Amino acid sequence: MIVKGRGIAKGSASGKMLVSDAPLSFLSGVDPESGVIIEKGHPLEGRSIAGTVFAFPYGKGSTVGSYVMYALSRNEKAPAAIINIEAEPIIATGAIISGIPMVDHLEVGLSDLPEGAEVTVDGDEGTVAWEA
Amino acid sequence: MQLEPEDEQILNGEYGETRQKMMELLVGLGKVFGADELIPITSAQVSGASYKTIGKWGLEWLRKMDAKVVVPTVLNPIGMDRLRWKEMEIPEDFAAKQKEVVEAYEHLGIELECTCTPYYLSITQFGEHLAWAESSAVCYANSVIGARTNREGGPAALAAGIIGKTPFYGLHIFKNRQPDVGVVIDDPSDLKDAADFGALGYVAGKSIGNRIPFFTGIRPNRDQLKAMGAAMAASGAVALFHVDTITPETRFPAFKKDVPDTIEVSMAEVREVFSAMDVDAVAVGCPHLSPEELETLSSMLIGKTVTKPFFVFAARGVIADHPQAVSAIERSGAKVYADTCVVVSPALDRYDRIMVNSGKALAYVPTMCGAVARIGTLEECVTVATS
Numbered sequence: 001m002i003v004k005g006r007g008i009a010k011g012s013a014s015g016k017m018l019v020s021d022a023p024l025s026f027l028s029g030v031d032p033e034s035g036v037i038i039e040k041g042h043p044l045e046g047r048s049i050a051g052t053v054f055a056f057p058y059g060k061g062s063t064v065g066s067y068v069m070y071a072l073s074r075n076e077k078a079p080a081a082i083i084n085i086e087a088e089p090i091i092a093t094g095a096i097i098s099g100i101p102m103v104d105h106l107e108v109g110l111s112d113l114p115e116g117a118e119v120t121v122d123g124d125e126g127t128v129a130w131e132a
Numbered sequence: 133m134q135l136e137p138e139d140e141q142i143l144n145g146e147y148g149e150t151r152q153k154m155m156e157l158l159v160g161l162g163k164v165f166g167a168d169e170l171i172p173i174t175s176a177q178v179s180g181a182s183y184k185t186i187g188k189w190g191l192e193w194l195r196k197m198d199a200k201v202v203v204p205t206v207l208n209p210i211g212m213d214r215l216r217w218k219e220m221e222i223p224e225d226f227a228a229k230q231k232e233v234v235e236a237y238e239h240l241g242i243e244l245e246c247t248c249t250p251y252y253l254s255i256t257q258f259g260e261h262l263a264w265a266e267s268s269a270v271c272y273a274n275s276v277i278g279a280r281t282n283r284e285g286g287p288a289a290l291a292a293g294i295i296g297k298t299p300f301y302g303l304h305i306f307k308n309r310q311p312d313v314g315v316v317i318d319d320p321s322d323l324k325d326a327a328d329f330g331a332l333g334y335v336a337g338k339s340i341g342n343r344i345p346f347f348t349g350i351r352p353n354r355d356q357l358k359a360m361g362a363a364m365a366a367s368g369a370v371a372l373f374h375v376d377t378i379t380p381e382t383r384f385p386a387f388k389k390d391v392p393d394t395i396e397v398s399m400a401e402v403r404e405v406f407s408a409m410d411v412d413a414v415a416v417g418c419p420h421l422s423p424e425e426l427e428t429l430s431s432m433l434i435g436k437t438v439t440k441p442f443f444v445f446a447a448r449g450v451i452a453d454h455p456q457a458v459s460a461i462e463r464s465g466a467k468v469y470a471d472t473c474v475v476v477s478p479a480l481d482r483y484d485r486i487m488v489n490s491g492k493a494l495a496y497v498p499t500m501c502g503a504v505a506r507i508g509t510l511e512e513c514v515t516v517a518t519s
Contacts (some may be wrong), residue, residue, distance in 0.1 A: 032189065055325050063285045064185055071189035087164045093287050096157045097193060 003112075007126035008087045009095035009102035014120040015080030017130070018052040019113050020044050025061025026068040026094065035077030044107050053119045053128075054079035059091035069094030081121035083128060085110060103128060133162050133299075134169045142295065148495050150199040154291035161288055171300045174201055174480040176293030177250050178242065179265035180286030182476050183209040183229040190286075191233050196475030200241035204254055205293035207237055207246040208266045208286075209420075209445075209476050213469040214244065218298040220469065220479040247447035249358075249420040251277060251492045258380055261304055263292030267371070268362035268419045268492060274372040276357045278380035283371050303372055309381060311374050314394035320350045322399045326359040326425075327510035330491030331405040332397065333363030334507075337491075339395050342369040346391050348376040355422050362419050362489030363491025393499070409483065409506045411487040414517040415474040416510060419444030423454055425510070426468075430457035432514045433464040442466035442517040443445050443480070445473045466517070475500050 001095075022043050024030070029039035035050030050072075059065060069091070072078035082095050087104040095102035100121035113119070119130045135143065141160065145152040158170060180186045186194075212222040222230075238244055245253055248266045255433065256262065256273060262281040264270050265288075273279040283300040292298040302308055316334055323329055329352050336345065352360060352375060362404070364370035374382050381387055416429065421463050426446055444461055448470035451458055458468045474480055474488060475496045485504045486497055497505035508516065 006163065008163060010156060026192070050227065064180075064187070065192075066287060067180075067186055067190040067193065070193050071187075074189065085161075087284055089161055089164060089288070090162050092160050093157060093285060096160045097153065097287055 001005045001060045001126050001132035002129045003106050003108050005103040005106035005126045005128065007103055007123045008092050009100060010123045011099060011101040012122045012124065013080040013101050013122065014118060015051050015053040017114050017117050017119045018044070018049060018054050019110050019115050020045070020056040023057050025059065026065035029060040029061065029071065030068060031076060032068050032071035033077070035072055048077070049079045050077040052079050053083065053112060053121055055083035055113050057085045057110070059084070061090070063090050064092035065090045066097065069100065070098045071131050073100060074110035081123070083113070083121065133159055133167060133302060135159070139170060139444045140262060143384040148199060150197045151294060154172050154199070154294045157287060157291040158297065158299055160294055162301070165299060165301040167299035167301040170295070170297035170298050171304060172296055173261045173263050173292055173298050175203050175250065175254065175256065176201065176205040177208065177264040177266060177269055178286055178289045178293065179204060179208040179271050180235070181209070181233065181237065181246055182211045183226065183233050184211055184285070184476070186233065191229070191236060194236035197240060197297055199294050201293035202296040203293055205242045206250045206253070207242060209248055209473045210234065210246045210471050211477050212472050212479070214246070214471045216469060219467070220477065222479060226478065227277070239423065240290070240291070245448055247420050248421070248473065249447050249450070252422060252447055253449040261298065263289045265289040267365035268358070270371050271361035271365045271373065272358050274303055275361055275374065275379050281330065294462065309372060310388045311344045311391050312339060312393070313343045313345050314391040315397060316349060316394060317339070317344045317397050317399060319399040321415065322403070323350060323352070326356045326403070326509070327489040327507055327509040329356040330359035330363045330494070331402045331507055333360035334367050334405060334494055335402050335492035336395065336397050337364035337368030338371055340364060340370055344372050344374070345370065346374045346376065346389065350375060355425055358419055358422070359491060363495065366430040366495035406505055407506050409485060409504065411440070411485040411506055411516060412442065412483040413441040413480065414487045415443040415480065415493065416489050416512050416513055418474050418488060418493040420473065421446040421450065426450065426454050426457045429510060429514070430460035432511060433461050433466060435462050436514070436518040438465040438517045439519065441515050443474060443485070444468040446470065464515045466519070487513055487516055
């Protein structure tokens with residue numbers, strides 16, 4: 001199964017699909033040392049996003065969040081790839097400076113993505129692929 | 133996005149990894165904002181200059197970069213005066229980290245000017261495209277000068293400085309610069325000092341939000357426009373405002389004066405912002421003082437001695453060009469610091485009640501310094517500091 005979208009940050013990577021329907025602030029929302037979501041009340045609070053293909057609607061909060069994404073990648077705790085409904089500058093900047101492939105504007109909704117399955121994101125082509 | 137052949141080569145890595153990454157960032161953000169092309173800029177101003185904001189990972193990211201900016205690029209204010217930080221009682225460890233950040237930017241060819249008023253240092257002209265990051269500088273450049281810039285994030289402004297271009301969207305496009313809300317003031321004759329206009333901006337910005345306001349019935353000068361815009365950028369998210377017959381774009385035949393919505397601001401509300409509270413310290417220069425403001429302050433302080441800590445902030449270049457005014461101010465016991473300001477410096481954290489002459493500082497001092505703020509005119513600030 002291949003779904004099309006728009007490439008925001010280049011590169012290709014695979015990981016286990018993790019889907020959240022809540023927006024996320026990386027600053028004070030994700031622990032840069034462990035990759036665990038620490039935002040109080042976030043649906044994925046306590047879960048790690050390290051190595052996952054992490055899908056969420058869009059980023060929120062401080063622009064310093066971009067540097068937190070860079071910190072995650074230096075600590076090898078960043079998501080393998082990111083999928084957003086609508087890219088905004090904080091996540092786009094963080095993904096690009098950290099070399100995390102990222103796509104948005106998928107032709108399917110986030111709930112149509114296969115939670116837990118092995119998924120490949122291609123940021124150059126703007127596609128998401130998995131074995132259906 | 134449509135790219136020039138050379139930009140394609142940069143994107144393909146032919147001009148090194150740093151430029152490739154920076155081009156990738158401009159193209160990526162261009163997609164986010166729906167830009168079709170990149171346009172050349174004449175200068176950049178980079179935020180994320182304080183170690184407090186970018187932290188160790190931001191510093192490490194900067195250190196890995198290897199390219200030089202191709203247009204004049206300056207920094208946002210940092211947490212201390214680069215030379216007089218000891219006098220400001222900045223902790224050694226903070227100063228050391230701050231120096232490392234500044235050095236990393238210097239390595240990229242950035243001028244060591246850390247200011248929210250880059251327009252006093254190099255001439256910025258009507259119609260020029262810029263990539264500036266600090267909210268009051270963006271507001272002044274767009275509104276008072278008629279240059280064109282979006283409010284950039286730190287990495288995006290740095291990328292624009294290194295590539296010399298920025299994505300063409302938002303306030304770079306003339307049709308996006310038309311006003312969408314009118315602002316009228318019931319008793320504008322009461323607006324006299326820059327602090328009055330700062331207080332007006334502080335009040336009006338809350339209802340304006342991120343819209344583009346069109347003011348009628350007021351005639352602020354440049355320093356007053358600066359104070360008003362800075363306050364609206366802080367209490368709202370104003371990046372461009374127009375004042376009828378005063379700011380340059382309102383004189384264009386294509387300028388649309390018929391706005392869909394109008395806000396009324398009462399001077400009673402503006403006056404309420406002023407108080408007579410006792411304070412522990414006084415700070416002026418938010419945004420950094422203009423040469424005229426520096427001269428005015430020095431003449432007000434002649435023969436006087438401060439009895440409370442009095443902080444004065446201005447761009448290093450402006451300070452260097454006005455040595456007599458600066459020494460006159462410092463003879464009173466006031467301190468004139470460069471590179472930093474009341475909002476970003478930890479030096480002000482030790483005071484509980486701070487008097488300012490700025491609507492922007494009034495908006496930020498409570499959260500950034502954890503202090504109560506009182507606004508007054510420049511003259512009132514001098515009176516309070518010397519009585």
